[in-house]
Amino acid sequence: MARAATTTDAFNAIAEVSRREILEVLTDGEAAVGDIVERLRLTQPQVSKHLGVLRTVDLVRCRTVGRRHLYRVNGAALRPVHDWVRTFEAHWNERLDRLDDLLDDLLAEPPQEET
């Protein structure tokens, strides 16, 4: 099998650098496709397709004004990612981990209840 589709969830969608950059641009507020094309150095089809992926996972939403499609971030779609990553905060914030590692090293005895 191949990799999971980029449109599977936010995790897969934000794996691509260009898509993260697009989201960063949209942090400044709504932007049309052309604006994004200018600010990043991507072709229009590239941006449109990336936006399509982001739309599928609801990371961005679109509003049409005349012939311009104005995109904006829907940060809520990033919550699952945020929450998931957050559960690992302890693993870089707490010094206890260092102690834990040390204990693990000290306790590293080959288990004998086998065989």
Place this chain on the structure above:
Amino acid sequence: MARAATTTDAFNAIAEVSRREILEVLTDGEAAVGDIVERLRLTQPQVSKHLGVLRTVDLVRCRTVGRRHLYRVNGAALRPVHDWVRTFEAHWNERLDRLDDLLDDLLAEPPQEET
């Protein structure tokens, strides 16, 4: 070109569900490959390969005890992801966004012929 390598960065590495699950298992502490194989329902080569990816991006670290390879999480490697996602917190925490969305919708809706 194809998608960026899963070993490019943490973003790509955690895009895969199995790899996230492996990291979750390791939240309980060190675990050998066989332990992970048992707790998740994956084959041993699958787990080994996923661990290889996680090792490449330094999301896990390994320590060998006898013939067992004990893996543990290196949460620090998730910091870039955490920090990046965190910049979007405002987009789901602030009520102002709701108001913004509402205004956008009101300004964008062309008259419909539904009635």
Place this chain on the structure above:
DNA sequence: ACATCATATGTTGATATAGGCATGTGTCAA
């Protein structure tokens, strides 16, 4: 209607994947 602007979509080609299975490497025990 027509030309033009702003986006979306389709196609092709190269590439990296993930699963399945087999096999290699390294360790322990007798």
Place this chain on the structure above:
DNA sequence: TTGACACATGCCTATATCAACATATGATGT
């Protein structure tokens, strides 16, 4: 040394991508 155990790695196939170019859709203005 031999065998069993724990894990890593190699090969294969199907698949989903991403860039690039071309083209279709849709709205605007004259």
